[in-house]
Amino acid sequence: MLTKKELIDYCRNARENYLPHFSIDCVVFGFHEGIMKVLLLQVKNEGEWYLPGGFMLKKEPIENAANRILKERTGLDKIFLQQFHVFGDPERSKAHFEMYKDMLPASQNWFTNRFLTIGYYALVDFIDANPTRDELSVSCTWRDLHDVPELKLDHALILKTALDTLRLQLNYQPIGYNLMPKEFTMPELQKLYETILDKKLDRRNFQRRMLGFGILNRSEQQRKGGAHKAPYLYSFNQENYQAALKEGFKGGW
Amino acid sequence: MLTKKELIDYCRNARENYLPHFSIDCVVFGFHEGIMKVLLLQVKNEGEWYLPGGFMLKKEPIENAANRILKERTGLDKIFLQQFHVFGDPERSKAHFEMYKDMLPASQNWFTNRFLTIGYYALVDFIDANPTRDELSVSCTWRDLHDVPELKLDHALILKTALDTLRLQLNYQPIGYNLMPKEFTMPELQKLYETILDKKLDRRNFQRRMLGFGILNRSEQQRKGGAHKAPYLYSFNQENYQAALKEGFKGGW
C-alpha cells in the first residue's frame, strides 16, 4: 500500500502520461527444461500477488505497450506475445483499491477509475529473463504453474483464460521458437508440449506428428555427452515456421 | 458530417455518459437461406460506410454494451456475440475526424480523443433483424459480403479479422443456433457452412461429420411440399450444443 505522498505522485505521473481506463496485463509463461512457470509480482506490505502489467502511453500502440511492460519486467525483447482477451467487468478493480478511496478526491485518483485490461500472453525461456519488480511491488518472481498463490483482482481468471487459449493455440500454431535453444532434441521439444498441456505424450507419435508439420530441420550432429544414446539435434526451419505462424496448420474444413 | 451545434451536443452527451477512449465495433454477419451479408451504416453527407458501433456507458460491462449496440441496430437480443480483438493503432481515427478538429477545443471534442475499439462479431438471421440507423448515419443496411463498399477507419481490417476468426471457430465450435429455424434440413445447414467458408462441401461427408458432433436431433417428420424427395428435419440438441460451445469439439493434442 502506498503512502499518501506516494499515491499523489503516482497518480500525477499516471494522469500525465497514460491513457486513462486502460491497463495491460501480461501472463508471462516461462519455460526451461520441462518446467513451466508464470511471472508474478507481490504487492508491497500486503503479500498479495498479481500479474505483470501496466498502462499505455497516450500515443503508444497497444502492442508496443505490452512489449515495453514485458521488457521492464524481464529485460526481454522480441518475444512471442499475443493479445487474447479484454477483461472489463466494471467492478473488477473496485474492491482492491478501496483503501485509496479517501486519500484523494476521485477526480485525481487514478485508482478509482474504472479500468479495462487487455490481456496478453507471452512465452519466454525463464533462463534468459531478469525479473524486475515494479514500483508497487516488493518482488517479481517465477512461480511454478502448479503452485500459483491467490491472485488479486481478476488475475486468476486472466491466467486461466491465457492458459486455455495457449493450449488451443497448440493445435494450429507452431510454438517453441524462443523457448528452445537454437538446437534441441526431439525429447526436449516434447517436454515443452507436455509441460504446456500438463500430460504425457507418446514419444513416437509426437515425433511423427511434429515432423509432419515440416517446421524442423534435423542436423547431422547428435548431442554427445549424455549418459545414453545420443539424440539428433533439430532446429526450427525459419521460413516454414514463420509461414505456419501466419497460415496455421491445416485444420478442419 | 455534423454541424457545429450537433457536434457540441453530441460531444456533451458522450462525455457525460460514456467511458472515454473506448469504442465497440460489431461485425454483424447476417445469414438466410445460403446468403451471407454484413450490416453496414452509411455516414451522413459523405457516402462512406462503417460498421455498427458505439460506446460503453461508464459503468456498463463490455458484453452488455455490445449487446445494447446490437439491439439498437437490429432489434435483436440474445444472439451469438463474441469478442475477438482490440484494435488500437494510435492513428486509427485521426484522419477521419480531421474535419471536427477546429470546431471545438480538443478538451471538449470527443472525436479528437484516441479510441481503442473492441471488436465483436455476431451471427444473426437477417430476416429477424430490423436494421436501424444511428444518429451519424443516413442508412443501415445489409450488404452482401462479396460486395462490401470501401469502409472508413480500420473497419476493413476489423471485418477481415472477424471473418478469419469465425472461419477458424468453425473447427471447434458449433454454430447455427439462432441462424437456422427451429427445424431445418441437413442441406440447409450445409449451406450455412458453405456460405461462411465460401466453398462447396461434399454432401455426404458433411452429414457424417455433422452427425458425429452429436449436437443434432433428427425428427421423425420430413419436410413435405418441396418439388423432390422430402428431407428429414433436424433440430439442435440444446444440451449437447451448449456443452460443445463451452468445451469445443475434440481437437488435436
Added chain:
DNA sequence: TACAATTGTGTCATTAATACACTTTGATTT
C-alpha cells in the same frame, strides 16, 4: 563386458477424411 537408460525406427489396428455411386422419393410432366 554386461547393464541400464534413452533414443531411433517400424508396424499394426483403429479412426477419420476423401472421393465417389447407387437407390429412394415425391412432385411434375406426359
Added chain:
DNA sequence: AAATCAAAGTGTATTAATGACACAATTGTA
C-alpha cells in the same frame, strides 16, 4: 397412370491420420 427429374438418403472403397505398442541401436557406467 407411367415416366421423368431433381433432390435427398445411404453406402463403400481408398487414403490419411492417430493411437498403441515392440524392438533394435547407442552410450556411459557398473
